[in-house]
Amino acid sequence: MNGLTVRQLRYFDALVRHGHFGRAAEACAVSQPALSMQIRDLEEGLGAPLFERGARHVSLTGFGERFATRARAILRSLDELEDLARAARGRLSGRLRLGVIPTVAPYLLPRIVADLTAASAALDIHVRETVTPKLMVELSEGRLDAAIVALPVSEPAFEEAPLFSEEFLLVRPVSEAGRPAPGPAALREMRLLLLEEGHCFRDQALAFCAMKPAPPRELLDGSSLSTLVQMVGAGIGVTLIPEMAAVVETRSAAVAVTRFAEPRPRRTIGMIWRKTSPLAGHLLEIAEIVRGAAEAMRGESAKP
Secondary structure, eight states, X not given: OOOOOHHHHHHHHHHHHHSSHHHHHHHHTSOHHHHHHHHHHHHHHHTSOOEEEOSSOEEEOHXXXXXXXXXXXXXXXXXXXXXXXXXXTTSSOEEEEEEEOTTTHHHHHXXXXXXXXXXXXXXXXXXXXXXXXXXXXXXXXXXOSEEEEEEOOOOTTEEEEEEEEEEEEEEEEXXXXXXXXXXXXXXXXXXXXXXXTTOHHHHHHHHHTTOOSSOSSOOEEESSHHHHHHHHHTTSOEEEEEGGGHHHHHTTSSEEEEEOOSSOOEEEEEEEEETTOTTHHHHHHHHHHHHHHHHHHHHHHHOO
């Protein structure tokens, strides 16, 4: 067979992840015919099909699944070689692929990007916003350099750097303003609005209320904190939101925000990365910048 190329492996990996030629081509910033031709040349060179083509989706063959495992390992090693070279330059520069969970990204990300850019104009920041399980997979596979998530993640392969801690606040209809915050037992009897499955903040809220993941009574799920707050404003129920989201999400809704009595529910936000990453030293610097951005933002929100 002819020699494999890195481009073919990159295109193959994109097609595996997206399961669609058009979306894979878009992710690789090439035309669909160009990507299709490279995949066809790869299969011809290997002498076996890697994909089963459907009308709207492609899936791996048995051989394709085995090939994908080796291809990801090769691409990860190539990325780590690039990271090693970047680390040797001794300064923050080049591509930074940063994952952020959705309950942090809209509120902290603008400040993070501004501060990172101010620290090093040579950084090329790529942001990926999604839930923790997906970020951990992409981090493990080398598709992210680091991720900002709720700690702990309890994954031995990852380094964890705590950044800050914040409380959960109760959001309820404005007509209930001034009332004492209910305790966990009382919350269990209310119509509690939660983020949909997959969000760690959902699990943390359920843990505070001592509720099972699938409670016997009705729960209403939302795809974002904004949706949940607007539902509360419409009188549908109550919800919990992280402290950093309060100012942004409640300014246009008829809701009241209340702190809980001690012991107050809270979470720790941190940054994680692979322990084997050659960029570990630089990522520690980046974690310090992110920590400073969070402290500055929290200080501003506390001002009258």
